[in-house]
Amino acid sequence: MFLAGLLVATVAFASELPRIERLDASDALFRQQQFDMQEFYRSAARGEPLPALTLFTYAPRDGETLFAVAARLSIPYSAVATVNDLTGPSLDGRDLIILPNIPGVFVPLSPQTDLQHVMHSLRSDTPALIYSIPTETGMRPYRFYAGDDFLPDERRSFLGLLFRHPVPNGRLTSPFGPRTNPFTSNWVFHRGVDFAAPEGTPVLAARGGTVSEVGVDPVLGNLVRIRHTGGFVTVYGHLAEIRVILNQEVASGMILGTVGSTGMTTGAHLHFEIIQGGRHRDPLPLLP
Template identity: 40%
Template sequence: MGGFLTSQGKGKPLPFFYFLLFVLPLLGAGENGSLSLPLILRLDSRDAIFKQYLSDVETARKRLFLAQIPPEAMAESLTVYAYVPLESDDILGLAARCNIPYAALATLNRLSHPEDLKNGEPLLLPSSPGLFIPEKPGNDLERLLGSSQREEGVWLFIGAGKTKTRFRFLPGEDLSPTERAFFLNKGFHYPLENFQVSSPYGPRVNPVTGRPGVHQGLDLASPEGAEVYAARDGVVNEQGNDPVFGNYIIISHGDNWVSLYGHLSKIETTLNQELRSGNLIGRVGSTGQSTGPHLHFELRQNGRARDPGRLLGIFR
């Protein structure tokens, strides 16, 4: 019978306690098939379940930082609670109130950015700090985590019945600086689904002119005509044709950020058009100074070019 939480680190299931705590409720004890984990109604001391959760978190922290506990033992003592976020909640505030790193909340709940938190949908709260890296990544942060050189950890199935996700649980681990920057970048993501980085940000010799200079963006090689998407919500601030960038689009975002998309074969936007993150804006091409089909992608804040690879993580 499938369980909510089982371990494959040693090829053995976790203690029978977890079957009682997680499997039976998820297999039908809840009304109308609803999620039936230990449910926290309020994140304050008046909620007895929340008090128990904080006690579990404190115990896990002591075990992690005051003693040498192997990952398998931390996995066996892991407990998971549920909480339904309110409209006023955000992932960083929830992490602070639960005394658990936001990395643990984000990775267990498969959030790629803080904005992915959905009010009204159950959020899983693990008792232990750590990372939960899924076997099959489903978003950009998970692909970035999966590309890291981390090898330790314990494999766990977290889910119910036939719907389970296999995670690699790394007790006490946190996001790297690059991963943290990616998660906190306020929703920026790569504008192509499939690409190879053909020229990174930084000093280089211009492949067309042969002159040394600074490449202020990323060149993302992709087939001619591939769809290009808005990297974040924004407004089309400028578009047209340039001798260097060819057909290009500039989108203005919040916090004085802009993104630029160059060498397009086709522009699919209009000036002053409001866009949502992921909207189609153009097609990959080789217009302007270009040696082949690719997208020149820039991110600028307050007029200063920033390295998209450091902000978003280069992992393809």
């Protein structure tokens, strides 16, 4: 559900917003931001109308991090991260960032990053005001959830901890991408990664979700498929044993089964895939 759209500013680009030069009381705009933060929490506690959303810009100093900036503003780092489309805590390469005057999270109507897809799927049914926000490339519409912070899956995604290793002591034997099929010698695209481990080694859910498939595949043998928020799916193949059932809710780290050599395989290993929006992703950059 969306509420009426609003403009945060009459300018079209972030560079035209009022700029906070210093994150201390010597800066008048910084003092205004601090006053608005105090008013926000007072109003929220009393059930009164909240201060209007206002945006500023700031040029990060060398070595300054998202966490340091957010701490100086007394605002959750999720507010600064989401209004700037950040995918991690680093501000390297950002000449200018946007700073909101009140806490909350921003979700673009057209998600692009993994974090934005996760946030979009978790919050799509939650009412929010739509704001047109000036960016470096022009105006973009965002849903703004005033006073909200990252949900657990959102925070894990932002910190690069969305997925855990399905076989923590497994050894990578075949990466994602083109390879020679060991049975036919044909050139094929490997849509996942293989981790060798002794037969019977526990296979863990890389992330919490819902078991959407339990079955037997001619190539992958015994397999489990899990559906996650953000349009993600994980696949676990060649299992010797399966310990979950269809439609079961599983937590991150839960044992799904054990490493085996079912299907077409040259030895005991786990075939692991991550799919997002129907597209296979290289799992390695997404694993710790």
